[in-house]
């Protein structure tokens with residue numbers, strides 16, 4: 001059963017997504033956007049350490065190895081952690097469109113429990129774009145890319161400019177990012193002027 005709202009459904013007239021000509025090639029690993037991101041950063045010991053890969057069209061894949069630190073019930077992944085894995089995978093779609101986008105709405109179905117030790121195979125794709133609104137969907141399967149579906153999401157991401165982070169983030173982290181040549185490279189990839 002799935003209870004969807006209209007908020008994550010593209011309106012009539014929404015355009016099909018267009019893969020940016022300089023998007024990473026299918027199969028290419030998309031690097032972490034921020035070392036201290038809970039979803040993809042290498043600097044967070046108990047983070048999810050998702051490594052996202054560009055797919056065909058406007059899609060990405062990622063794998064999430066569920067560890068003890070990710071439990072909710074004994075031996076099972078926490079639902080909020082699984083929602084984070086979906087959110088992070090969906091966040092990787094910005095690289096295919098070459099825009100910075102943040103989650104506005106995330107509608108999640110938890111279809112079956114995910115055991116500690118399992119690898120969740122995630123896939124996300126953009127369904128449509130309407131102005132700054134990016135409508136997308138994601139699925140997580142247990143054990144293999146064609147394994148049983150454990151989680152699903154429909155989401156609305158909203159395109160933002162780098163100012164979103166400068167205005168809302170903490171000054172010390174923003175300054176550290178702007179002082180890091182690798183992070184500046186990431187920002188340039190989105191054609192923003194850091």
Ligand SMILES: CCCCCCCCCCCC(=O)SCCNC(=O)CCNC(=O)[C@H](O)C(C)(C)COP(=O)(O)OP(=O)(O)OC[C@H]1O[C@@H](n2cnc3c(N)ncnc32)[C@H](O)[C@@H]1OP(=O)(O)O
Pocket residue numbers: 007033087088091100101102103104105131132133156158160186187
């Ligand atoms: C250097 C590389 C870093 C790269 C960094 C990448 C990070 C990725 C990390 C993974 C993803 C995340 O977890 S991101 C973190 C979690 N998300 C957030 O923190 C976002 C918090 N929310 C916000 O800051 C704001 O609400 C925004 C930016 C989403 C929207 O504010 P805004 O810019 O003022 O835009 P606004 O006019 O309100 O909305 C624009 C349109 O979207 C619609 N809209 C907005 N929010 C919603 C919503 N929740 N549900 C339905 N619709 C919505 C509005 O109705 C409107 O439609 P219409 O009238 O035009 O039709």
